[in-house]
Amino acid sequence: MTIPHRLDLRDICISLDGQALVELEARIGPGEVLTVMGPSGSGKSTLLAYLAGFLAPTFRATGQVRLDGRDISALPAERRGIGLLFQDPLLFPHLSVAGNLRFGMPRATPDKAARVEQALANIGLAGFGDRDPATLSGGQKARVALMRLLLSAPSAVLLDEPFSKLDTHLRHEMRQLVFDRLREAGLPSLLVTHDREDAEDAGGRIIDLAH
């Protein structure tokens, strides 16, 4: 599970109506978290949409996104191997907790049920598999969302202000959990946020889009 991955962002430039919105050049090594900060409207979400493969057609983007040396800029979202963690946990409301965890697991994963059970125990939710996600607390939902991401075995992870909707004590706890797990899994990660504390806890380099 800990094959080292690296993400290279080369000469990325995203523009809107001929005006450059985001310019970025960065290398993110295995287990590293790069934090991109910037005020509202500076193009943080746009950058992540571009990297994940669903940039709105109104934008123009140039540059290369290389994952483990392979240029993925032309691949469709589902074949990039890039996972996303949103502001909201977004657990599929029609699936059980276990169903959510299974959803992203690669087809060939052996012994899915056991891995789901183990993953739940891992985040302190043993026996929650059959629960309706709507009945979980905010913190529990966030943990399930994180575990779902990890079980989908991505090669890199993008985080769009994933802690901004949690209350203060939960936020600290979740940050620890998320960054520990990402590091453990050896995943290169890119975090965008407003929050300086997020950036500090991430412990990696910080790039400010506001120049």
Add this chain to the structure above:
Amino acid sequence: MMLRLAPVLLVILLVAPILAGLVMALLPAFGYLPALGGESPTLAPWRALFAEPGICRSVAVSLASGLVATAVSLAVVLLYLAAVTGSRLDRWVRRLVSPLLSIPHAAAAFGLAFLIAPSGLIARLASPGLTGWEQPPDLLIVQDPWGLSLIAGLVIKEIPFLLLMSLAALPQLDPERRVAMARSLGYRPTLAWWKVVAPSLYPLIRLPVFAVIAYASSVVDVAMILGPTLPPTLSVSILAWFSDPDLDMRFMASAGAILQLGVTATALAIWWGLERLVARLMGGWIARGGRRQGETGLRIAGKLWILLATAIAFVGIGGLAINSVAGFWRFPDALPGSFTASHWVQALPSLAGPMASTALIAVVSTLLATTLALGALENEQRTGRHPSRALWLLYLPLIVPQIAFLFGLVVVMEQLGTRPTHALIVFGHLLFVLPYVFLSLSEAYRRFDPRWSQLALTLGATRNTLFWRVRLPMLLAPMLTAMAVGLAVSIGQYLPTQLLGAGRVTTVTTEAVSLAAGGNRRVIGVWALVQACLPLAGFIIAIGLPKLLWANRRGMQGVP
């Protein structure tokens, strides 16, 4: 890829038959129909048409009933929306809208007829106390020469349609905020709604309003039940000429179909002029800045009229039920002296066939329509393209009068040698089911939070997995509702079934309407009640199935 073809197929399916039908009505109208010996262009069909006794009156009634019914329905809906305060009464009215919409036009028309006829429920309740009538009076209330009962019947059914369309459009206007803003400037709430919400709402419901005008000015089944008889409305006359055993009458019928197209176009043009006028008047009224004058009147009207219309519709259906089990029923008695199941027992053997046909046609056309609509919408999502402008074509079958192009279509089918079969009728119904299914599904589909799809894709799901395992299950409830609407539309169709089936395929609706002439209330009660209840089955499934499936998924309960 199949998906890419869906929008193209959709447009072709809707446009081609209408164009073909119109052309094949236009040619015979000028004497050209080789199959019947019409080889050279002539104006004879038109001369015959204008020589028909009462043709001017037919045209006038069609035109007037279309315009008046639309104006009244729209006024009642807007008055109601302006006066909504979220009271229990308001929510109650809102909840009744869907079942009311699902009642076929014919059943609602029969219900109204049974209510207002000289020996109907209202006369019975008022007699002899208020009226002094010991016998049913000799008055022509139903089928009155002015088309007033026809207009009333149309209004009852068009109110729920326009209300539902408005309720779907309103959220994007954020009416609460607008009204709050106007109230802070001193406007009373109802007046505020009229002045700051209504002018923006109207453009959003304009196409549905046009569809109502087209429908009301050319309707056949309601006019056969409630409309005048000597002469009948233009559309009913056309149908009679077309069904005449003398095939030469077909030339005149075709000219009539083109005339009907002109009448509906004229109604739309007059409405367009009225729009300008009302916009002027409203503009002046808003600019004058009155803040209180008329508030109470508007508020009371808003509650009163919609309540009256809703009550009439439901009491009418109740009247059908009573009639269907009534034994001996002396005149001023409010209720029958005895009840009997014999009308049902007698009707049962002949009900089975038409019911099976109705269900088969409705289910197949709805499934086809849903598949096509899903295909087009899914294609729109995958290509990330904006809804294409060609989609206003969806309204074409709702705005071109049915009677104007269905004849031509029958002629085309006869030329091609196609036999009247269930498949042909399914195809005819699809023209009208598809727009409604698409319109009601597209709302939910386009509003679906794009993050769900993005999330699924970043978890490695393919586009197909995304569709089958995320979008479809999460949109199950709106999809079933759209299907229920489709079923209701198909079940209520009279003219396409009658014409494309050449009278050989009977559904509950064609049977019920054909009973109108006979006037046997007990039998009509049975058939009309069955017709009214069939679509309800669809809505019950649409509401019940998701509740059952998602019983332990709280997150799926609130999803509309």
